Amino acid sequence: xxxxxxxxxxxxxxxKVPLSPQTExxxxxxxxxxxxxxxxxxxxxxxFVKGEGVWLIDANGRRYLDAYNNxxxxxxxxxxxxxxxxxxxxxxxxxxxYLQDGILQLAETLLATMPEEPxxxxxxxxxxxxxxxxxxxxxxxxxxxxxxxxxxxYHGITDxxxxxxxxxxxxxxxGRHVALVPAxxxxxxxxxxxxxxxxxxxxxxxxxxxxxxxxxxxxxxFTSDGVRAGPTxxxxxAVEAIRRAGGLFVADEVQPGFxxxxxxxxxxxxxxxxxxxxxxxxPMGNGHPVAGIVVRPxxxxxxxxxxxxxxxxxxxxVSCAAALAVLNVIAxxxxxxxxxxxxxxxxxxxxxxxxxxxxLAELRGAGLMIGAEIRSGGQPDREATARIVNGMRAxxxxxxxxxxxxxxxxIRPPLIIxxxxxxxxxxxxxxxxxxxxx
Amino acid sequence: xxxxxxxxxxxxxxxKVPLSPQTExxxxxxxxxxxxxxxxxxxxxxxFVKGEGVWLIDANGRRYLDAYNNxxxxxxxxxxxxxxxxxxxxxxxxxxxYLQDGILQLAETLLATMPEEPxxxxxxxxxxxxxxxxxxxxxxxxxxxxxxxxxxxYHGITDxxxxxxxxxxxxxxxGRHVALVPAxxxxxxxxxxxxxxxxxxxxxxxxxxxxxxxxxxxxxxFTSDGVRAGPTxxxxxAVEAIRRAGGLFVADEVQPGFxxxxxxxxxxxxxxxxxxxxxxxxPMGNGHPVAGIVVRPxxxxxxxxxxxxxxxxxxxxVSCAAALAVLNVIAxxxxxxxxxxxxxxxxxxxxxxxxxxxxLAELRGAGLMIGAEIRSGGQPDREATARIVNGMRAxxxxxxxxxxxxxxxxIRPPLIIxxxxxxxxxxxxxxxxxxxxx
Numbered sequence: 001x002x003x004x005x006x007x008x009x010x011x012x013x014x015x016k017v018p019l020s021p022q023t024e025x026x027x028x029x030x031x032x033x034x035x036x037x038x039x040x041x042x043x044x045x046x047x048f049v050k051g052e053g054v055w056l057i058d059a060n061g062r063r064y065l066d067a068y069n070n071x072x073x074x075x076x077x078x079x080x081x082x083x084x085x086x087x088x089x090x091x092x093x094x095x096x097x098y099l100q101d102g103i104l105q106l107a108e109t110l111l112a113t114m115p116e117e118p119x120x121x122x123x124x125x126x127x128x129x130x131x132x133x134x135x136x137x138x139x140x141x142x143x144x145x146x147x148x149x150x151x152x153x154y155h156g157i158t159d160x161x162x163x164x165x166x167x168x169x170x171x172x173x174x175g176r177h178v179a180l181v182p183a184x185x186x187x188x189x190x191x192x193x194x195x196x197x198x199x200x201x202x203x204x205x206x207x208x209x210x211x212x213x214x215x216x217x218x219x220x221x222f223t224s225d226g227v228r229a230g231p232t233x234x235x236x237x238a239v240e241a242i243r244r245a246g247g248l249f250v251a252d253e254v255q256p257g258f259x260x261x262x263x264x265x266x267x268x269x270x271x272x273x274x275x276x277x278x279x280x281x282x283p284m285g286n287g288h289p290v291a292g293i294v295v296r297p298x299x300x301x302x303x304x305x306x307x308x309x310x311x312x313x314x315x316x317x318v319s320c321a322a323a324l325a326v327l328n329v330i331a332x333x334x335x336x337x338x339x340x341x342x343x344x345x346x347x348x349x350x351x352x353x354x355x356x357x358x359x360l361a362e363l364r365g366a367g368l369m370i371g372a373e374i375r376s377g378g379q380p381d382r383e384a385t386a387r388i389v390n391g392m393r394a395x396x397x398x399x400x401x402x403x404x405x406x407x408x409x410x411i412r413p414p415l416i417i418x419x420x421x422x423x424x425x426x427x428x429x430x431x432x433x434x435x436x437x438x
Numbered sequence: 439x440x441x442x443x444x445x446x447x448x449x450x451x452x453x454k455v456p457l458s459p460q461t462e463x464x465x466x467x468x469x470x471x472x473x474x475x476x477x478x479x480x481x482x483x484x485x486f487v488k489g490e491g492v493w494l495i496d497a498n499g500r501r502y503l504d505a506y507n508n509x510x511x512x513x514x515x516x517x518x519x520x521x522x523x524x525x526x527x528x529x530x531x532x533x534x535x536y537l538q539d540g541i542l543q544l545a546e547t548l549l550a551t552m553p554e555e556p557x558x559x560x561x562x563x564x565x566x567x568x569x570x571x572x573x574x575x576x577x578x579x580x581x582x583x584x585x586x587x588x589x590x591x592y593h594g595i596t597d598x599x600x601x602x603x604x605x606x607x608x609x610x611x612x613g614r615h616v617a618l619v620p621a622x623x624x625x626x627x628x629x630x631x632x633x634x635x636x637x638x639x640x641x642x643x644x645x646x647x648x649x650x651x652x653x654x655x656x657x658x659x660f661t662s663d664g665v666r667a668g669p670t671x672x673x674x675x676a677v678e679a680i681r682r683a684g685g686l687f688v689a690d691e692v693q694p695g696f697x698x699x700x701x702x703x704x705x706x707x708x709x710x711x712x713x714x715x716x717x718x719x720x721p722m723g724n725g726h727p728v729a730g731i732v733v734r735p736x737x738x739x740x741x742x743x744x745x746x747x748x749x750x751x752x753x754x755x756v757s758c759a760a761a762l763a764v765l766n767v768i769a770x771x772x773x774x775x776x777x778x779x780x781x782x783x784x785x786x787x788x789x790x791x792x793x794x795x796x797x798l799a800e801l802r803g804a805g806l807m808i809g810a811e812i813r814s815g816g817q818p819d820r821e822a823t824a825r826i827v828n829g830m831r832a833x834x835x836x837x838x839x840x841x842x843x844x845x846x847x848x849i850r851p852p853l854i855i856x857x858x859x860x861x862x863x864x865x866x867x868x869x870x871x872x873x874x875x876x
Contacts, residue, residue, distance in 0.1 A: 008746055026537045033545035035558030035735060036742030040535055047537035051530045069532065071750060077528050086524035090515050092489045093725030094507065096476055099464045099485035107471035120473030125563040125727045126751055132596045157749060158570045159598035171744030282750060287531030289563045289727040289751035297473060304474030306609030308446055311595060312509060312720060313564055313727035 051076025227371025262367025489514025565719025665809025700805025
């Protein structure tokens with residue numbers, strides 16, 4: 001088995017292709033002002049100045065079909081969200097230590113999307129903070145510290161969360177309390193019970209090191225692991241296993257949530273399980289920094305009484321207005337149904353391409369969250385994947401890659417995409433695959 | 439010595455005073471929807487619906503002079519910031535993996551406020567994330583894990599940062615790698631060298647437990663410790679001590695920063711020291727979630743090359759526009775000078791009240807960051823402090839309390855406050871002190 005490739009997928013590397021003097025200048029200004037920790041995407045980085053629906057527009061006026069950014073899930077600069085932010089920012093921007101109406105309206109609306117009630121909503125600013133809070137609550141509730149995550153998981157960048165985000169690479173130490181399991185379907189977690197067995201094995205390993213399990217946390221679409229959508233149901237026995245061991249099941253819905261999978265509003269619903277904690281972020285404010293958790297009351301009861309939670313910006317009036325506008329637009333415009341329909345159309349297009357180009361070796365996904373595995377001679381082909389991603393960029397379509405071998409195309413258009421735009425995507429990919437396969 | 443009081447200062451406690459049916463309803467809805475971890479302020483919580491300059495307006499249309507919220511430092515709903523947010527949200531809200539102009543403009547402007555160059559700016563969404571990142575960088579650079587903080591410090595609520603925020607109380611475990619020092623001026627840290635000696639003692643304690651020091655982090659106005667403004671210069675030998683021990687000095691400017699102290703733009707400048715990392719947040723976006731760090735290049739060099747940093751919302755185009763607007767307004771409107779002048783006027787008013795009301799036992803501060811210690815018979819008087827804070831609220835002025843005995847009035851009006859509003863504050867406090875002293 002090839003080792004996991006831990007460099008950042010689709011990162012810009014200086015010197016690979018010639019760049020315009022303007023781009024060189026911006027990159028050197030970034031290095032001078034922002035330092036070495038920031039990364040750009042693509043062989044030739046992009047400089048955007050405008051967003052509009054499914055389009056991002058660069059400094060030269062060129063339009064790119066954005067099939068990558070899952071934050072702006074309603075499309076760039078959605079007028080209802082922009083209006084809600086502008087209006088509320090002009091009325092009141094304050095915190096949760098005063099009574100406010102907006103946060104309660106948001107909570108009612110958000111909690112109503114959950115299949116079970118009651119639950120409590122707590123708000124943060126980022127998905128990292130949401131997963132950090134989930135971890136604090138899980139540790140307090142379970143009395144344990146052990147965490148089970150998948151091999152290429154990404155859950156965030158606070159110190160605690162980076163310790164259980166193996167996709168950050170070997171320079172970021174995993175905690176000794178963190179046990180890795182193969183992604184569902186990978187060797188060691190194959191078949192309908194394979195993932196649950198891998199989780200049980202990881203729990204046993206923690207115990208043998210004297211570590212009590214606190215939680216199993218997974219992105220319910222396993223996005224960073226290369227998108228693992230099915231067979232639905234495989235999560236249920238894994239959830240039972242962590243609960244039997246005294247730990248909680250945390251569903252990281254930062255990527256699958258908010259109707260992206262089309263089939264359901266939340267990714268965990270596809271597996272017929274109810275998490276103890278649901279974490280969410282990215283599309284929650286369509287670009288505005290808002291994130292949070294929904295938690296079973298009994299799980300947060302003791303934590304909440306003893307260890308108050310206050311996040312200065314989390315749950316501020318403007319963030320609540322943005323998040324409420326997002327939920328209202330998804331419902332009003334039937335975006336979950338659109339995600340399902342357009343996701344099916346896109347998958348059909350991809351299947352037909354796969355028939356012509358065997359390099360498109362496996363297609364996985366639900367709704368508008370799709371992973372397309374690139375293999376040559378049966379082996380993961382990272383290089384071809386990079387050529388496809390950069391080729392798409394050259395043709396004006398944005399995607400990226402993921403998976404432990406960086407050989408999975410990560411395709412995530414906004415939920416508002418229409419049939420013509422889906423077809424444009426498929427046609428463009430066909431042209432690029434033709435070039436790569438030639 | 440009385441033990442440190444670790445409950446939340448100025449928290450609402452149900453049943454203390456009768457509330458309106460509307461307030462009862464909102465509180466019960468909050469408990470149902472948001473759970474037990476959220477806290478409200480004041481004996482009778484406030485329900486705000488509008489903010490305007492120095493004023494917050496409640497659901498009954500009553501106006502409160504806001505001398506507490508240091509986030510909305512330019513005043514509530516400052517038109518230049520609201521306009522910057524609204525405009526940029528309508529143009530483009532995207533992340534740092536594309537080239538953008540706004541983040542570079544912001545970095546140039548922000549870094550120019552620093553007394554030494556060069557430095558790198560890195561952006562997060564919250565002060566907690568900024569302090570979390572500073573800790574990750576300090577640990578990587580120093581090879582140590584020891585942290586020195588003051589006894590009642592508050593630095594944030596991520597798991598790692600909560601572990602070095604003792605003001606959260608005994609339900610939130612401090613890390614074993616965290617050593618506490620008394621606040622400057624407190625027993626054990628008295629006199630001009632007292633704080634540095636306490637830091638050296640804490641470093642020696644860490645070493646005796648086999649822990650290598652990574653950083654000394656302080657709020658440079660020691661806000662949660664009850665505001666410790668002087669004598670300026672006492673930080674310098676403490677900074678030397680942590681550096682001699684191989685650790686970094688991190689200035690938490692989340693509260694003192696952005697011209698609040700009047701004398702200088704940053705709190706650390708008052709002490710003539712240059713931090714290795716400066717963390718910032720709260721007023722940075724005047725209510726919009728933006729925060730970050732400025733770090734010496736050599737300190738972040740290895741971390742940046744090995745452990746990339748990406749924060750989905752951190753440094754997004756809208757947050758950068760908000761933060762740039764804040765810096766521009768501070769410069770254009772001379773708000774640092776106003777903070778100095780109004781702070782002096784306020785301090786004079788408080789001094790005159792202290793002459794009449796001995797309960798106002800000690801006044802400390804710089805610019806518009808003032809702590810007023812309440813003592814009766816030489817002892818900290820928490821109860822009188824609470825009566826003053828709630829009395830001020832009843833009279834339409836917002837302040838709160840801080841310090842390890844919860845006996846320090848925390849006074850932080852917006853930087854735009856004018857002379858008449860300062861005088862209104864002082865007159866109101868005089869009336870309230872008259873009542874409390876009667």
